[in-house]
Amino acid sequence: MGSFIIEGRNSLEGIVDIGGSKNAxxxxxxxxxxxxxxxxxxxxxxxxxxxxxxxxxxxxxxxxxxxxxxxxxxxxxxxxxxxxxxxxxxxxxxxxxxxxxxxxxxxxxxxxxxxxxxxxxxxxxxxxxxxxxxxxxxxxxxxxxxxxxxxxxxxxxxxxxxxxxxxxxxxxxxxxxxxxxxxxxxxxxxxxxxxxxxxxxxxxxxxxxxxxxxxxxxxPENTDTVEYKIISDRIEAGTYLSAASSMKSKIYIRNIEKSHFKSITSIYEDAGCEIRETHGTIVISNQGRIKAVEKVTTQPYPGFPTDMQAQFMASMATADGISIIEETVFDSRYKHVPELQKMGANITTIGRVAVVEGVHKLYSAEVEAKDLRGGAALVIAALGAEGTSKINNIYHINRGYEKFVQKLQNIGAVITETKN
CATH class of the missing domain: 3.65.10.10 (Enolpyruvate transferase domain)
Structure with missing residues (x-):
């Protein structure tokens, strides 16, 4: 299934070009x-x-x-x-x-x-x-x-x-x-x-x-060749935003419609990230430890997407304060929690509610991706953790992220993929 080897605590800076939307x-x-x-x-x-x-x-x-x-x-x-x-x-x-x-x-x-x-x-x-x-x-x-x-x-x-x-x-x-x-x-x-x-x-x-x-x-009467361009992936953009929020960073996200992921950017602005748009590019800056967000509830669009819950939890794991996350869309979407706990995260779950008390830092560990977005959350956690982490079963992550390793390397992440 393959693994990611990630050396943490490196700042992120550079350009990320967002690919086509998986869900479109x-x-x-x-x-x-x-x-x-x-x-x-x-x-x-x-x-x-x-x-x-x-x-x-x-x-x-x-x-x-x-x-x-x-x-x-x-x-x-x-x-x-x-x-x-x-x-x-x-x-x-x-x-x-x-x-x-x-x-x-x-x-x-x-x-x-x-x-x-x-x-x-x-x-x-x-x-x-x-x-x-x-x-x-x-x-x-x-x-x-x-x-x-x-x-x-x-x-x-x-x-x-x-x-x-x-x-x-x-x-x-x-x-x-x-x-x-x-x-x-x-x-x-x-x-x-x-x-x-x-x-x-x-x-x-x-x-x-x-x-x-x-x-x-x-x-339809016309049977000519249909030409069409798919929209860009708002969840991919949100994932890189989550990564940027977890450490010192300044990244530029291109090829994304800002209105499509407004519910995501507004939450991270509340957490203390600086997010602005210039010439069609979203610029995300984070100079220190972000603040906990009191409560976030996943909801159908235009609410906060369930597909961003795990990544958000990973960034809140080192935020200053206590965050409460309520998952209302799916009933079993906290499989990443035990893996984050292995890295030192202080998270308690009660049914569909997760209470995240931010710690000062996470530590490297060997963990396993249980699903697509939970796997992305582990990558985010490993990028900000002290030491070198190994994430196994990355097939799940590759199901939904295009050129993930290459894009992260382009913005300064120290990450490699192994096939074993």
């Missing part, structure tokens, strides 16, 4: 199967989750080329409605293929998705929405088997603004008769990006980012 790229890649045509996608991150999604498309008969942030995909050769089970169990976002494949073929067989073990992530809202749109879905031998029967647009009220459910409903509804309205949808920038991509393909979607999404079902 995956649903857009899945949506390419809706109609058989060619797609030229830019700003595609070179990460393991993207490689797995592209492999799924290839296994289903599509042609894929991916190099240097550009993917050329031809889905005219799609020849099955069965999504390969082995790959689905590796990547959570593969469930979004359910709505896309149903729209293309009228049928689907797909396993329950895998990914990080960060608690229950039920897909009942996905199934409920698709059923309301005219899909019969049964469970058979551990697989979800879906068949389109009487497709028709309708109004769907989501009990929770689930990102995945919003995406699956969008991908199926774009091509069925009638108008579909999703109330209480997810509002993330990645949902807006998916809407923009679908409209570029010739579909009719509006309202993404607001309290309702309106989909006028139709089949």
């Amino acid at each position: 790229a995956l649903p857009i890649l899945a949506s390419t199967v809706i109609s058989g045509r060619e797609y030229l996608l830019e700003n595609i991150p070179d990460i393991e989750d993207v490689k797995d999604m592209l492999e799924i498309l290839q296994d289903m008969g599509c042609t894929v080329q991916h190099d240097n942030g550009v993917a050329l995909i031809d889905t005219r050769g799609l020849n099955t409605s069965q999504v390969p089970e082995k790959l689905v169990r590796k990547i959570r976002s593969s469930i979004i293929l359910m709505g896309a494949v149903l729209q293309r073929t009228g049928n689907v067989e797909i396993a329950y998705p895998g990914g990080c073990e960060i608690g229950l992530r039920p897909i009942d809202l996905h199934l409920k929405g698709l059923r309301k749109l005219g899909v019969e879905i049964i469970e058979k031998s551990g697989l979800l088997v879906g068949k389109v029967t009487e497709p028709s647009g309708c109004e769907i009220q989501l009990d929770y603004p689930s990102v995945g459910a919003t995406e699956n409903i969008m991908l199926f509804a774009v091509g069925i008769p009638g108008k579909t309205v999703i109330y209480n949808p997810a509002k993330e920038p990645e949902i807006v990006d998916l809407q923009n991509f679908l409209n570029t393909c010739g579909y009719s979607v509006s309202g993404a980012g607001t309290g309702s999404i309106i989909i006028e079902g139709k089949k």
